[in-house]
Amino acid sequence: GFQAIADDTSLDFSQGGDSGGSVIRDDGAALGMVSGSPGPGQPGQETSWFADLPHALDVVRENAGDYQVMLDIAEPTITKDSTAVSTTFEGTAPANSDVTIEGDIEATATADADGAFTFDAPAEVGSFDIELTAEQGFNVSDTVSATVTTTDKPKPTPTPTPTETPKPTPTPTETPEPTVPDAPGITSPENESVTTEAVTAITGTGEPGAEITLSGDAEGTTTVGDDGTWSVSTELGFGEYTVGAVQAVEGTASEARWVSFVVAPGSPSIVTPEDGASYTEGELPAVVGESPINGASVKVVLEGTADASSTLGTATVDGGTWTVDLPSDLAPGEYTVKANQTAGGVTSGSVSTTFEVVASGAGGGEQPTPEPTEPGLAPTGADTASAVAPVAGGAAVVMLAGITLLVIRRMKRA
Template sequence: MTRNIKRRGWGGATAAIALTASGLLAPTVAFAGDDPSIAPTAGADFDATAQQLLSGDDDIQAVAKDGRGNVVVYTAGDENELSGEARSFVDSKSNVVVKSIGTPIKALAATDVVGGAGYYSPDPSGAEGGFLCSVGFAGWSSQGAPAVISAGHCTVDGTANKSLLTKPANDTAAGGTTPQELAPLGTVAYSQYGGPGNSVGADGDKSSVDISVIDVTNSELDLKPEITDWTTASSNDLAASTIAVKAIGQAQVDVPASKSGRTTGLTSGTVESIEGWAEVSGRWVYGFGVVGDYNMVLGGDSGGAVFQGNTAVGVVSGGNDPDPATGTPGGNFMWVADLQAGLARTDGYTVALKIDAPALTTPADGGSVGVGGVISGTAQVGTTLKVKPSSGDSFEVTVDGSGNWSFPAPDKLGTYSFSLTSVSGYNTSTTVDASVEVKAEAPVITTPANGSTVENELTAISGTGLAGATVTLTGDVKGSAKVAEDGSWSVETDLGIGQYSVTATQARDGQTSAAATVEFTVAPSAPVITGIQNGESYSGAAVPTAISGTGLTGADITVTINDAKVGETVVKDGKWSVVLKDALAAGDYAVVATQTVDGVSSSASVSFSVTAAPAPAPSPSGTPAPGGNPGGGNGGGLANTGMGDVAPLAWGALALMLGGFGALGYRKVRRSVR
């Protein structure tokens, strides 16, 4: 977050000073001009007009002229907020253009503090001169007050406790030779160089650090979570071109690292070693080594920001300065004090971070969502999302490791306006304003389900909806019901067999939802096939000669065997039967009985098989004599019937008669079987 601690009155004064330097202001007390409807655009009259406008309204930041004969009035507020003489002037002059610039004008170069900027600490002994170092990072105290983080050795063990910013154009990185004071910075709040208490420290001791924190006492300064690249130093505005600081982390070995400082500006190298210690001018410092080109780091860069990408990893502690006596080049090795180890010694000071503004993704700004639906988006990893509704209490939402967040839409229908801000400690993003339309979604019809079939009758239609809403049914069922607190609703009905379509909507808070429609069938129950067991095998006299069963009185029954229709009938007294016209031969059969009422049908089926009857046993060989009398004549074993002897012709005729009777009876039986 950028913490703006500049006072508004200072901005107005700066605007007036800038315009005075441009020769646009002159003392006067009245608007001037020959034509009262046209504002003057040149000379003393224009100067007097500008001065009176600037002194009469705090919101007016500048008055100038364009190339089309217009007077341009720049205001920090809205044109409608102008009042008094300024309002009268704008309304009465035809050639006045008002433009809002949103915020007061300020001299950025004089008040923005960024990482890498130079600062000066006077010699605590009172002698002339002092110590030049570089700002590492803008930061916060444990109470959220603005601070600057740098190297501990820059404070001479805390004795050089006053700091002043230097003018960038005069710093060595910008080609300057004589440092010049720009503005007061602050006083040292904590400093450690080496071990605790500024002792020598020890190799292997992570509490051997090089860190200082400066409490900013100049309320005109605006600390930014950014690092200058020094390309705009000649204008004394280091904040015009920067790299954002978005995280604090450990240095990654074999990865490029950059440094920004007042002597060599923005330079880069590669982290060659990590998690080690170096003896820097007699003190042990825990950190990592960076190698690069010659003059990558020189005296005065101490305390400067060291970073990888957008992650702050350390401050410059020491390096290999060139030796002017021998002409040996240097500055190609830099020892960097580990930032996290140093901050751990400061009792709560931390680096200020630039937090990306959160984004609303679903639904889009101005889009719609159902009650309880998901409102979601993205935000910077490691932050917390603060949601402030236009009415009601603010709440916080967790941002996951992938940068996603979500929360449910409110229960109230209508426009839901809110603001989103990402927060991490004392760091905050810019605020994003958004709104969505919370709408009632179509109610859900759960019974009957769409496309379903209900048996015989339907007594109610039910479902779920928005608690407190009124559900209205149209179509083949008309009625309404209020949704209970548990989200359920039900409308009684009395639907017999048939096909139906029902539509439901719900209304609450003056809004009506979209519609939900279900189509369903109330069908008769399936008929029952009796006398045939599913999967059974039949033969002989047990082979079915009819298909029978039970059903709904008055229903039409159609029977098929192996998909071929074999008969139709009507259920009488709950029973039905279809006689088969032909006997069933050996094979497999699938019987389907379909019951139809008012054009709506349901079916039942069984499967069975028919096997051939076993052949009769053969007769014994030889044919006995008629009557069974092997001796012949009347003296055999044949009983006397009273008929006397029968002539051969009579026996033949009798045989024919018996044969004819037997044949007639067989035919009759066969017809009966069919």
């Protein structure tokens, strides 16, 4: 609170029994309320005590709970007091306040955020006395009176019908036929080509900006670049394919360009028999080969001077290898083994190796290795110290590996 002291005792800024009265500054600001009656101060002075407004409101909240301060809000006014029947009158009021209209017209309206509101005019022509009050929560304006009037709606002036002036019959303009673009080019894969690599894209040429559409065994769309080239990603593994491409310019499509190509597996390899090798009759190795395509079917054909060409058999690649047995009773002579593989319904080219079968005891053929007399070494006619010379160390290892392979193959036949 605060205390007010007046040196001029003739000023009655409060009266006895005025406790709770408002304290207003000379500029109209509310400061608080009277807390104590005036009383004598120092000689020639008069004093009073006041509660400041924030403190007084805190006391109200503590003792009475939530509250709302009632404010003196502006009265509504009519801004459009004359209008045609069955239209609307217009006015202003405090923003978002509810306006009540009573008297000759009973209505309610809500002012918008700018304070504008409207209410309906009667359907008859006349003058109407009304009273308006604005409410905004607990805040209520003073009630004001107004008179509004309605008039007949203006009748529309008929519009004269203009006299039509005959128009000349226009000469029909022939619509030009759209120009059909040429078929696009396909640069890869080439037509009738065979490749052992998976085709990951179809590429070609066309008009810059044209839309390319693939059909057939590959689908996709793309736009020809400014350099006149295009590419559509694909995933084409082993198989035979036919792919068409069409280009469209401004909605007009060309004829299709077609290419056919094959994605074939590579040829398998033949490890044994070795090309140019000579083997003793009855001591032949199996046909063993390699391929990176697990699951591929390998076909092996034997051609020779003693027998006509015949299919030895087929094998499935497993773990990167395949095996087909040679007949153990091949007669002496020169033979060629050919092998190809099939994957995805497509067959590779053939690979071949030529070898010779010599009669037993004729010399020149590879003979089975006798049972070794010393552990770890085969009898070769050389003593132990000179069996593996440094210069031939690598060859000795390879020879032992080859002998082991032959022994394994013969044990399988047995």
